[in-house]
Amino acid sequence: MYKKLIREIWENNGEAYLVGGWVRDRLMGATEDEIKDIDLEVMGIKREKFEKILQKYGKFKKVGKSYEIYILNNSIEISFIEAKTSIKECARRRDFTINSIYYNLIEDEYLDFFGGIEDIKNKLLRYVDKNSFLQDPLRILRTAQFISRFEFSVEDSLEKIIIEEKEEILKVPKERICRELEKIYMLGIRPSEGFLFLEKTGVLEKLMPELSSLKEVMQDRIYHPEGSVFKHTMMMLDVLSKEERTLELFWGILYHDTGKKETFPGFSGHCEKSQEIFDREIIKFTESRELIDSVRRLVRYHEEPLKMLLKGGADRISVKKLAVKVDIDKLLKLYRCDVLGRGRSDNSEELDIIESIGAVYQKIKNDLKPIVRGKNLIEWGVKPGENFGEILKELYEAQLEEKFENIKGAREFYFSNLAVGLVYKGI
Structure with a gap:
């Protein structure tokens, strides 16, 4: 046409x-x-x-x-x-x-x-005209996009003006910055190369100081022989094929370990701290509540597969409880990036737990819908009120723990375990 x-x-x-x-x-x-x-x-x-x-x-x-x-x-x-x-x-x-x-x-x-x-032919990025190049500072990020997308090198003069003018990127509307950063990941052959260029030129420190500072945070050489948290994060960006990548995984990868700087050296509680940092920083790039909510869950629970591994494996109840908190399919992809985005040669145990959790999830994913609704409580003689939410929450927790599997079992469980306690509480 x-x-x-x-x-x-x-x-x-x-x-x-x-x-x-x-x-x-x-x-x-x-x-x-x-x-x-x-x-x-x-x-x-x-x-x-x-x-x-x-x-x-x-x-x-x-x-x-x-x-x-x-x-x-x-x-x-x-x-x-x-x-x-x-x-x-x-x-x-x-x-x-x-x-x-x-x-x-x-x-x-x-x-x-x-x-x-x-x-x-030479796979070289050069600006056409210095003055016109700087008229749109977003071209700084486009340089990184083309590095990752086409595996081109950058002419020295282009790199020099980006270093000199890096502050200009802060004048670009956040929506444009967000889209261009996402393109580095979604379109790149090696997304890490684009982000490494941004780090080299000082642009990343301006846009994502929490991520840039991770190059100073070293990890246990046994589990992370690659060294710093920053290097680990960069390696994670290259794990998935283009077809597997999503925007949630992109932001999850970037921020999943940002809390390690504040929890060094033991990293205890770094998942929770990483979520706090993500919540604080992501609003600089997007206001998409759906994206933000999905990513913050991935960041918060990204170590759960490892915890299951350390506890002996994936069981139905543990997977059910995790599945109501986070998208299991995306979590397992993020964890696969976490496992393969490091310098270890043997990752068989971690890869096995990914497969195990995935297999269990396929068996239980249709059992996550709440069995008991508010109308059921009314039928059982419970008067509508503030206690409804508490009762439904406790019943759903019991359902996930497989203490009943249908409405009849739920009713018996309620009258045997919850009704007496609620009366005692004066509800």
């Missing part, structure tokens, strides 16, 4: 070029079906005529202040300049040379003014 749009713009005396990710990814060997980012640069056509053409291809909206952008069908991004403009000057305002290459579909011709094609 976008190819027809391009041709029609040229037929109406305008100019339209494919730019950015489409061109870069094509030059890196991706097929057109594999390329998801469709970015166009349109110029030299009257706005009224341009918008009339766009209407044929779907719905569009305009965004942006410094540079006007049209979004077509929520998928195609079009930079629009009404006047005839130098393509080279348009390319100059782009971030990296590898993103400054223009493709003329009509002529089947690449326009490369700043050596982007050669940089792709």
